[in-house]
Amino acid sequence: MLDFGVNPVDFRCHYQQRAPYRMQAALTPSQRPSWSLLDQLLDRIEPGDQRLQLYRNGPVAPAQYLGYRVHDGQARHRLIPSRIYDLLRGGASLVINRVEHDDRMLMQLCASVSKFCDVPTSANAYASFGGDGTFGMHWDTHDVFAVQLIGRKRWRLWAPTFPLPLSHQPSRDHLAPRDTDPMVDVTLKAGDLLYIPRGWWHDVRPLDVGSLHCSVGTYGPTxxxxxxxxxxxxxxxxxxxxxxxxxxxxxxxxxxxxxxxxxxxxxxxxxxxxxxxxxxxxxxxxxxxxxxxx
Known part of the structure; x- marks a missing residue:
């Protein structure tokens, strides 16, 4: 599904766990989704499974986007999409974890990366209409293939200060390189792909335009x-x-x-x-x- 622009052997030799890699138009226009994808995801997410989170200067309290419905005589929580969209328009960012089983296209994205790298994968979806982003400057303990699905988003990357962190070695225990210029400063457009090796510091910022991207994490053995x-x-x-x-x-x-x-x-x-x-x-x-x- 994805056009990586490089064969797997060359990718492993020159980029994998070595350097970021960008491929423009990795998804053709016909492969890119519309905003209805987010509507479908919100319709399928159960409020209690904690896969969905909103951030605006920290986590947003679920009470701001949850309501109640009566089912089989019992009151149960339900997501209220209109409230979620209002929060997004107010600068919040939405994260939905492990979305590969919620949509066929997202499943195919994961399968494409999994086949390319020959490792298991999982995916998170991120939506924003502006604001300051979600996690600030941090690193991930797994490699990430970020695929811009809708809109644009700015990515800034810094070289590792603690190379190849393991799953129990998060970036919050380390000082971020705030006094140095990023090695990569790029705005992803719809269809673009960016590979971020594990341990590379990155700061992801929404622009004043709606954005939906999918981060496919790879989980190879060490x-x-x-x-x-x-x-x-x-x-x-x-x-x-x-x-x-x-x-x-x-x-x-x-x-x-x-x-x-x-x-x-x-x-x-x-x-x-x-x-x-x-x-x-x-x-x-x-x-x-x-x-x-x-």
Missing amino acids: VYDYLQWCLRQALSEHLDARQDLSVSNADSYAIDSALQTLIAFADSAEKRTAFQRALREPATPNAPISSAPR
């Missing part, structure tokens, strides 16, 4: 993931690894024995193949390895 898998596979059956350990009574022989067992297990092409095979049979289709999309 060496850290592989070694965690090896720990579970190899050492739970190893007697020395199951010994009690205390600061005052550390058995150096047991530690060395367990480490040697782990190294021998991990340094095996057969075990790496088994790990990759296990990833291809996830419990939940398209689920990330160890993190949730943002």
Whole structure:
């Protein structure tokens, strides 16, 4: 579906986890949705699943866009789209997480990125009519393919100060590079694609025009993931690894024995193949390895 403008091999060699990449008109005009897509998403989202959030100088209280309806004799929350649109016109930004199963076109976007990168994917949708944006300057702990569906949006990117963060290493624990000029400053137009490697600082700003974009996150395994898998596979059956350990009574022989067992297990092409095979049979289709999309 997406025209990446580069083949997967060249992308992995020159851009993947190395540098941002922009492709103009990755979606043809006939592939781009109308605002009815947002109407459909709002119609399908259940208010209680917390996938939908509004931000304006922080989270917007759900009471501002939720109402009640009576169903089977019980009062239940419901989204009120007119209130959501009023909030958007007032400068709020809307985020809907994991939208790949809510719309066929968004599912195809995820499938296109997944095939291109050969990893699981998930997608979030972002809508705004102006305002100051959603998260401020931050990094993501997964690679992102941002696809501008409607309107325009400004993206500014800075090089990593902590390269390749893992899922438990968010940007809020680090100082942002506020005194340096961005390495990338670009306005995406409808149909454009921007690849942001994990760990790259970015600040995304709405313009004075309606914008809807989809961020497709990729969740490939890391060496850290592989070694965690090896720990579970190899050492739970190893007697020395199951010994009690205390600061005052550390058995150096047991530690060395367990480490040697782990190294021998991990340094095996057969075990790496088994790990990759296990990833291809996830419990939940398209689920990330160890993190949730943002």
